Amino acid sequence: xxxxxxxxxxxxxxxxxxxxxxxxxxxxxxxxxxxxxxxxxxxxxxxxxxxxxxxxxxxxxxxxxxxxxxxxxxxxxxxxxxxxxxxxxxxxxxxxxxxxxxxxxxxxxxxxxxxxxxxxxxxxxxxxxxxxxxxxxxxxxxxxxxxxxxxxxxxxxxxxxxxxxxxxxxxxxxxxxxxxxxxxxxxxxxxxxxxxxxxxxxxxxxxxxxxxxxxxxxxxxxxxxxxxxxxxxxxxxxxxxxxxxxxxxxxxxxxxxxxxxxxxxxxxxxxxx
Numbered sequence: 001x002x003x004x005x006x007x008x009x010x011x012x013x014x015x016x017x018x019x020x021x022x023x024x025x026x027x028x029x030x031x032x033x034x035x036x037x038x039x040x041x042x043x044x045x046x047x048x049x050x051x052x053x054x055x056x057x058x059x060x061x062x063x064x065x066x067x068x069x070x071x072x073x074x075x076x077x078x079x080x081x082x083x084x085x086x087x088x089x090x091x092x093x094x095x096x097x098x099x100x101x102x103x104x105x106x107x108x109x110x111x112x113x114x115x116x117x118x119x120x121x122x123x124x125x126x127x128x129x130x131x132x133x134x135x136x137x138x139x140x141x142x143x144x145x146x147x148x149x150x151x152x153x154x155x156x157x158x159x160x161x162x163x164x165x166x167x168x169x170x171x172x173x174x175x176x177x178x179x180x181x182x183x184x185x186x187x188x189x190x191x192x193x194x195x196x197x198x199x200x201x202x203x204x205x206x207x208x209x210x211x212x213x214x215x216x217x218x219x220x221x222x223x224x225x226x227x228x229x230x231x232x233x234x235x236x237x238x239x240x241x242x243x244x245x246x247x248x249x250x251x252x253x254x255x256x257x258x259x260x261x262x263x264x265x266x267x268x269x270x271x272x273x
Contacts (some may be wrong), residue, residue, distance in 0.1 A: 068256075069269040072121035074201035079110060080127045080185060080214055082168040085154050085161040086236070092154045092161055097208060100243050101238040110206050110234045111167045113260040118173070120267040123198040126170050127177040127185045129213070130157040136182040145183075145212060150258075185217035192224065202227045204263055205255070206234030206266025211246040219254050227254040229263065 085091040087107055101107060118124055131137050135150040142150050149155065155162045170176055175198075179189040186192050195203065203226040207214050214235050221228045230251045237243040251257045 029142070030118075049100050069264045070202055070263070070266040072117070072267055074199055075117075075202040075204065075267065076125050076195055076198060077113065077117045077122040077204045078125045078127055078185065078191070079114070079168060080217060082107075082110065082165055082207060083128050083155065083161065083211075084163055084165050086208045087165040087167070092152050096238045097236045100210075100238070100240060103157070103240060103243075104233045104236070106206070106234045107165075107167055109231075109260045113206070113231070113234065113263065114168065116264045117170070117267065120264075122267065123194075123200055124127075124170075124174040125177060125191070125194055126164055126168070126174060127180060127189070127191060127207070127217070128136070128162065128164055129155050129180045129182075130162050131155055131181055132157055183213050183216040184220050185213065186220045191217075195226070199228070202229065204229045204231065206231040208236055209242075210235040210237040211213065211242045211250070212237075215246060215250055218251065222247075222254040230255040230257050231260050231263065232257055233259045233261075249261050 002031055083091075085093045086097055087101070088094060114124055131149070131154075133153075133156055135153065135156070138146050138150045164170065172218075175194050177185065177189050177191045177194065180187075182188060203221045205214055205221070205228065214230065218228055218230055232247050232251070235243070235247075239244065247257060
């Protein structure tokens with residue numbers, strides 16, 4: 001029976017019990033769908049008006065570092081952009097990351113990890129970013145983070161700002177990635193070649209920026225089949241909000257989030273075994 005019959009003023013036919021039950025069943029589904037649609041719309045409006053949605057539960061790996069032992073011969077520690085522009089007073093981007101660096105003491109943690117990892121027999125790989133004068137590697141009309149890099153002429157090859165900082169200077173036996181002029185450590189570089197040549201299966205990441213180059217490299221390493229570890233006490237971002245959100249919601253999707261001390265312990269458990 002059509003609903004229009006009820007609105008036309010005509011005398012409707014008597015409905016059978018079977019037909020009535022069927023109509024009730026169909027109408028109940030319509031009501032449920034309308035209620036669900038209203039809930040979705042209200043949630044969407046709340047996001048539009050407040051900029052907030054229901055919080056997601058932070059992601060974490062189900063693998064405990066206490067259960068992990070890392071073979072140094074198959075482990076590479078990749079230090080991303082420990083350059084004066086970020087790490088050192090006077091660097092063009094230092095003020096932007098200073099608070100985040102100090103919050104976790106990431107520079108000292110990274111330097112200590114480098115020493116311990118070398119002693120254990122790990123491969124140490126430095127992954128700096130560099131641009132030729134003029135930054136022609138970046139498009140003429142850049143936007144986003146690379147626009148700021150180009151406008152500020154940051155990380156210019158041959159200048160102090162592009163040099164790896166004193167606390168993290170490569171030593172004999174360390175490897176340095178060539179060709180990085182973008183966000184991902186793998187894009188346009190020899191990083192994957194170096195990892196393959198050294199037999200690395202485990203990739204441990206620290207550096208700058210937490211939600212930019214570190215995250216981009218982490219995602220690429222994950223997709224390439226490496227076992228990826230990210231160091232929450234060896235990364236820094238331009239704000240603590242960005243730092244904490246990335247660690248809570250993004251890193252756990254593509255890596256095992258851990259600390260420098262836990263990595264050293266995992267390496268030591270293999271060496272002493």
